[in-house]
Amino acid sequence: EVQLVESGGGLVQPGRSLKLSCAASGFTFSNYGMAWVRQAPTKGLEWVATISYDGSSTYYRDSVKGRFTISRDNAKSTLYLQMDSLRSEDTATYYCARHEMGLDWFAYWGQGTLVTVSS
Amino acid sequence: DTVLTQSPALAVSPGERVTISCRASESVSTGMHWYQQKPGQQPKLLIYGASNLESGVPARFSGSGSGTDFTLTIDPVEADDTATYFCQQSWNDWTFGGGTKLELK
Numbered sequence: 563e564v565q566l567v568e569s570g571g572g573l574v575q576p577g578r579s580l581k582l583s584c585a586a587s588g589f590t591f592s593n594y595g596m597a598w599v600r601q602a603p604t605k606g607l608e609w610v611a612t613i614s615y616d617g618s619s620t621y622y623r624d625s626v627k628g629r630f631t632i633s634r635d636n637a638k639s640t641l642y643l644q645m646d647s648l649r650s651e652d653t654a655t656y657y658c659a660r661h662e663m664g665l666d667w668f669a670y671w672g673q674g675t676l677v678t679v680s681s
Numbered sequence: 682d683t684v685l686t687q688s689p690a691l692a693v694s695p696g697e698r699v700t701i702s703c704r705a706s707e708s709v710s711t712g713m714h715w716y717q718q719k720p721g722q723q724p725k726l727l728i729y730g731a732s733n734l735e736s737g738v739p740a741r742f743s744g745s746g747s748g749t750d751f752t753l754t755i756d757p758v759e760a761d762d763t764a765t766y767f768c769q770q771s772w773n774d775w776t777f778g779g780g781t782k783l784e785l786k
Contacts, residue, residue: 597775599777606767606777606778606779606780607716607718607724607767607769607777607780608777609769609774609775609776609777612775621774623774624682657723657724662729665771666712666714666729666730666771667714667726667729667730667769667771668714668716668724668726668769669726669729669735671723671724671725672723673723674723
């Protein structure tokens with residue numbers, strides 16, 4: 563059974579940093595591209611970042627470029643999101659998701675971890 | 682960025698047929714996918730590649746379209762289908778529609 567379990571969320575002050583993790587199991591992690599998708603309270607879904615199966619390619623939405631870094635450790639089957647210079651508008655539940663067919667749709671999602679940016 | 686536009690809400694009676702639309706600001710070919718999200722839960726994939734039913738999803742759900750106009754159809758609607766439905770494109774990076782909240786009368 564495919565499982566994605568996020569951790570690392572919490573309350574953080576504006577301008578500070580936070581690192582999210584996503585532990586994957588039930589599939590060969592190193593074969594799949596992975597992504598982070600967020601959802602602000604009562605809002606819609608917003609793609610944040612994507613990383614290729616081997617980590618050689620990364621993609622970011624404009625609003626997080628230069629502040630967020632997506633990475634992966636295939637030996638540990640773990641995906642990461644380093645978030646620096648956090649802003650109030652980054653407040654959201656962050657989901658880890660597995661890309662299908664290369665870097666296409668998302669068939670599997672974690673349960674999410676809440677990040678609240680507030681002083 | 683490719684913007685996806687969905688109507689915000691729909692209300693239908695159980696047993697009826699409902700179509701949820703998604704319009705892209707530019708062509709995404711058949712790179713359109715649909716998700717269902719219930720309160721407090723993660724999204725669930727329903728349709729990929731515009732018209733392919735994800736394994737385990739009831740055949741009451743179907744998708745169609747190509748280019749810029751896409752639809753998700755539920756026929757017949759059941760009480761358990763109360764949820765928000767999102768479209769997502771993967772042709773030009775990745776973007777989601779704003780979601781359509783489906784309520785049952």
